[in-house]
Each structure stands twice: as C-alpha cells, then as structure tokens.
Amino acid sequence: MADRLIPRQALEYIKNKKLRPAFSYKDVWNEEHATAFTVAKAMQLDVLSDIKGAVKKAIENGTTFEQFKRALKPTLMRKGWWGKKEMSDPLTGESITAQLGSDRRLKTIYSTNLRSAYQKGQYDRTMESDLHPYLMYRIGASIHHREQHVRWNNLIRPKDDPIWNSIFPPNGYGCKCYTVAVTEARKQKYERDGVPAYDPGARKTVRVPVQTESPKPNYRNFFNERKGTLERIPQGITPGFNWNQGQTGRTIPVLQECIKKAQNEMPEAVDSVIRTLQNSTIYRNHLSGFVDQAYKNKAAGMVNNKNTTPVGFLDKKLTDFLKAEGIDAGGRNIIVLEQRLVTGDKYLVRHAKAGNAPTKQDWKNLMDYLADADVYWDNRKKKSLLFLKKLSETKYLKISVDVEATERFLHLPKFDTMYYLDIAEESEKGIEEYRKIMNLKRIR
Template sequence: MADRLIPRQALEYIRNKKLRPAFSYKDVWNEEHATAFTVAKAMQLDVLSDIKGAVEKAIENGTTFEQFKKELKPTLMQKGWWGKKKMTDPLTGETIAAQLGSDRRLKTIYSTNLRSAYQKGQYDRTMESDLHPYLMYRIGPSLRHREQHVRWNNLIRPKDDPIWNYIFPPNGYGCKCYTVAVTEARKQRYECDGVPAYDPGARKTVRVPVHTEAPKMTYKVYENVRKGIIERIPAGITPGFNWNQGKSDRVFSLMQALAKKLGADSDIANFDFLKTVYDNQIFRTSFQSFVDKSFSGQHKGTEITPAGFLNAAVVRWLKNNAGIDVGTNTVIGLESRLIKGIKATRHGIQKNDAEILLDTMLNGKVYWSRDGNGNKAKDSLVYLFPVNENEWFQIAVRPEAKVNGISAPFIRSVGYKPNSTIENMMNQLTEIK
C-alpha cells in the first residue's frame, strides 16, 4: 500500500470517522464502519485515539507497516494495551483472556484500514468520472487467495452494477483485492487481447482473459448475536465486510449523479421520475433514519443527506431572473446540524418533521426571497406547504452553497409559520412557476 498514491478522499474518509470503543468486532457492523473508527478490545478513548492517529499518519505519508509498528507499539505498551489481559464483556458479563495489542493485530489494523481508505478514494474518483463507466476486480499480490476472490479476478462490470454492493473489496481480513476504473475503449481492448498480469512461474507479464458476465452468487446465512442481526452473505465474503466501502455515505453524490444524467432542464417526465424517487418509501425510510441518527447524536453535525431537488422551472428562473446558474448542482442538501437533537438551533427541525419536510420539498409552492439589506448571499428560495388550516411549513434554501467540499443548494432554515405570517410574507415574495 505504501507505494500507491493515496487519494485525498481516502485520508478524509479516515479523518471523518469518530472514535467508537467496542469490546467485539461484532459490535460495529458493516456500514457502521463508514463513520466509526473502532478496534476490538480498545475500550480506552486515548488508546483508540493513538491508533487512529497512527493510521491517519500512515495514509497521509505512505508509511510502511514496519514504520507504523515502530512508532505505535511503544505507545500501546506504555499504556498497557499489549498482550493478553482479563477483560469483562459488558454485554454478557463474561470475563475472558482478551488479546490486546500484538504484532499480528497491528498488521491487521494497518492493512484493513489503509486498504479500505484507498478503495473508498478509488470508488469516489471513479463515480465522479464520466470517462470510466466500468470497474474491474483484481486480486492482490498474496501468495494464497480465497477461492471465490480468484473467480472474481478480472471481472468487469458497470460501476453502478448492484454486484459492487456485495463484492467491493476488501472482502475480509488480509484481503488485498482492489478495483480498477476502466474506460469503454479499454474494456473492449481487454476483451479482445486480455489484461496484463504478472506470472510468477514464468517470471514475466502475460495477458489473461477478462470476463464481463455477472457471476452467479451463492450465499450463506450468518447471525451476529451481539447485534441481533441475521443476514445472507455472499460466499467468499468475511462476515462484517458485506458492504461497499466506497459507496457508504454517498447517497447525496448518487442523487447528484442521477439528477445530472437527467439534465438541469429536465422535462416534465424527468421531473416526475425524480419526484417518484424522493417519494419512494425506501428513500423516506432512509431520510427518517438520517433524522433519527442526527437527533440521537449518532450524527455529529457535519453529515449531509439529499432532501429534494430544484426542478427545471426553478433552475431556469434563477438563471434568467437572479443571475444564478446552478448548472447541474440541483440536488438540495440538509446538514445534520439542523436537526434539533444536536443543539438547540432555532432554525432546526424536530425529530417528527421528516415527513412534512419531504412533502414541502416535493409539493410546496416555491418563492424567491431577496434580503432586505441587499445582501445577495442571504437571498434564498422559500418553499411553503400548508400543514393544517392554521399554519404552514417553511423551508429556506440557499441556491449556491458549499458544505464539506460539496457545491449544491442547501437548506438554511426550516420551521412552522402561522397563516398571518405567511400572508404577510407572500406579499414580499416572488412566486416561481
């Protein structure tokens, strides 16, 4: 890993993770790893922080494992997190001889985190590229490979194929598999001539065939008793790795990609399609989960989720009347900091407001509000939707904003307004039709 270029996204992926002490690796499961940095039996925050800091440094500097171990091992030994010690499982009350730090565990921590971060960066760059519509699965330089991983070697499938939700590497501890972004022209060349691969027996590079047909998946049932989860896991995938490292936390980016494909000047059919996507129960459940996690404190304020989109009429009006060209950035984002469970923000929403917020975004009337003091930075779109006979729900949206490096319209405030206030507001707003 040290000799590979680490994308910026890879370092941010690790840096944005929050410390999550856990007794067992089963306590933090699948997609939870996207936002949580954890090491089994590392129950002390200072120990976990030291390990995370060392991983971040290794990713940023391309540090070899030997250097990583040399710098981290003395610190862990000094703090008593080394060798075997008796620990009590907080879930079961059982006392066991727990393995804390060891050279082997450091190797696992190093390789798993670096490879996960690299693949996250690789996935982000591939999904953002219009030139690379495919991903190719490649096995790594291990002496021995898992049988199923060998079968997936040199598999080329569209980058949005659902199969990557299950087999995107790494797919287990010590797995060195990775993906490569592939253009249409390169895919055709590989299909014709094969892909170059080093043959250790012949000690030279040869060309081996690729395969493009979706493989037939077989599954096994696995129960994580600590989480109360029973799931079907594809053969060849280690339990706990049954998720896409790259796709995690990419709901917003995926919605942006969908809106971009449809075009900013979407016709009514495309508008109805996007509306159907946002109104789908699966999306609504995901949105409610985002609100719940923000309210409970699992989200810390910097996370974002799609909450709506600018339709074609709004996009054209902004360009022609407000001099604002949003381009293809039409997906409207909501920051978790606006959920009132995080802090007492007067512009935030309550836990039970998720449904009405989406209804307002999809079905509300849209207006343009100019700042009374002429500050264009405070000009905003206003979405209004009647809640009952006495009040309305109001959402103010900044049409141009940048949050966490993402340029898009973002919600700036939400709230309920009585009829009298709305009537006065409408006299000062410009309706967009």
C-alpha cells in the same frame, strides 16, 4: 501499501472518522465504519486515539508496516493495551480473556485501514472521472486467495453497477483485492486481447480473459447477535465487510440500493426498513453536517448547487397512492434536498422578512418532520406531496415535495419548499392557506 499513491480522499476518510470505543467488532457494523474509527477491545479513548493517529500518519507518510509497528507498539505497551487481559463484556457482563495488542493485530489494523482508505480514494476518483465508466476487480498479491475472490478476478462492470455495493474490496481481513478504473477503449482492448497477468508456473506475463457478466452470488445468512440483525451476505465476503466504503459520502446510491434490495427480497418489510433508516444516527448526523456545511459555504460565498442529500422516504402508503395517480415511485422513494435551498435567498430573505422562515435546527429536523407529518395531495400547479407538521395548537410547518422532479441523474422526489403557518393570524401564509390545505385529499 507504501508504494501506492494515497489520494487526498483516502486521508480525509480516516481523518473525519470519530473515535468509537467497542468491545466487539460486531458492535460497529458495516456502514457505521464510514463515520467511526474503532478497534475491538480498545475501550480507552486515549488508546484508540493513539491507534488512529498512527494510521493517519502511515497514510500521510506512506510508511511501511514495520515503521508503523515500531512507532505504535511501545505506546500501547506503556498504556497496558498489549497481550491478553481479563475484561468484562459491557453488553453481557461476561468475563473473558481478551487479546489486546499483538504484532498480528497491529498488522490487521494497519492493512485493513490503509487498504480501505486507498479503495475509498480510488472509488472517489473513478466516480468523478467522465473518462472511466468502468471498474475492474483484481485479486491481490496473496499466495493463497479466497475461492470466491478468484471468481471475481478481472470482472469489468459499470462503476455504478449495484454489484460493487456487495463486492467492493477489501472483502475481509487480509484481503489484498483492489479495483482499477477502466476507460471504454481499455475495456474493448481487454475484451479483445485479455488482461496482462503474471503466470508463476511459466514465469512470464500472459493474457487472461476478462469477465463482463456479473457472476450470480450465492448468499448465506449471518446473525449479529450484538445488533440483533440478520443479514444475507454473499459467499466470500467476511461479515462486517459487506458494504462499499467507497460510497461514503454518496448516501443516496447506498440508500437506493438498500431499499431496492428490501423491495426485491422482502417487500412486506419495506416500511420497517424505511423506519430503520429514518432512525439511523448515521443519516441523521449526515443531514446535520450537510446543513452546517451549507451555512459555512454561504458565509464563504460558495453555495454548492450540486450537493444533494437524502432527507426522507416515501412509505408504501404514499407510493401506492402515487401509483394510482399514474406516478411510479416504487424505485424513487427517497426524498432529496439540494444544499442551495438551505441558505438560499428564498429562506434567508423572503421568508425571513415575512417572519415564517425555518430555522437552522428545522433543516436538521427535516427527516423527523417528513416522517411524522400528515400528507396531502397537491396537484393544483404541479404534482406535489404536501407535508403538514403540527408544532403546536396554532403553528405548523408546511413542506412541499415535487414528486416528478428530475434531480440531475437521480430522478428522485425533491424537496421544494418549507415555511411556517401560524393559524392564529389571518394572513396569506396563515389560516387562509391552512384552510386550503384542509380541502386537499389527505393521504396519510
């Protein structure tokens, strides 16, 4: 890895992770790794901090594994995190002989974190480039390759193809597979002439055909007893690696794919999946950070009009109602919020002057409000879902969602407005508007 350029996004990916002590690798699962730096059996924060610091330096300086080990190993040995040790599992209370630090474990920590960070940076650069509409899967320099990984070798697919949500490398411990950004012209050349590849038998570079059709994956069930979750994982993917770390910070496509899979594979459980996502600390923390960043950007005079985040979902009752109204929301049931709305003059000036502007904490609570509110159908001016969240006997929050909005290329329902209604006062934004809402059709 030391000979590869590590982009800025890769370093930020590691730096932004919070320390998360864990007894088992199953305690921090799939997308949770997007925000958590963890090493199984590293239960002491200072030890975990030392390991993360060494990984960060390795990325910054492009150090080799030997340099990484030489710098970190003495620290871990001095703090007692080395060799085998009796430990008690905090989940089960069972006492086991646990393997702490070792040369082999350091190699795994080094290679997994650096390869994940590199692929995160590679994915970001590809997604930001208008010149590279494709990604190509390549197997690495291993002597022995996993059979399924070889099957994906030289696969070229659009960079937004859902296949990358399942097979984006690394796909297991020691996996050296990677992706390459591909232009339209390069794709056509590879289809015509093949991809250069070294043939060890012939001891020369030859050209091999590319794949442009995704192989149909074979799935297996995996039960994570520590999380209580049952997942269908593609063959060839090590459990815990079946997520695309490249999409960290790209939560909307991740959620879209998650709900799409639920709709296709277990439609009767879609609402349960939505409730799980609504209760996820990952997405709640993401929304909180999104709001904080909006206020920071406003203070710096740099409001980001393009930054968008998910804030809620349309459950089956709402999508069924919209379908009856001629609006197919089955694949569009994520509600999104633009950053500019959080700190726009509409709320900081107009509604603040009227005394009914939402607070910073209200924006952070938006996912809860949308999940708990009564919902009405408002098609008086445009087709909108009106969420009415009761805060007290006389105070409500009115939230409007435009269900026919076109949010850039996403085409998702978009947050439109939010402000307080105080029905203790006779005012345009108080009891009069509340009465108008009560005359609308209630859906939920």
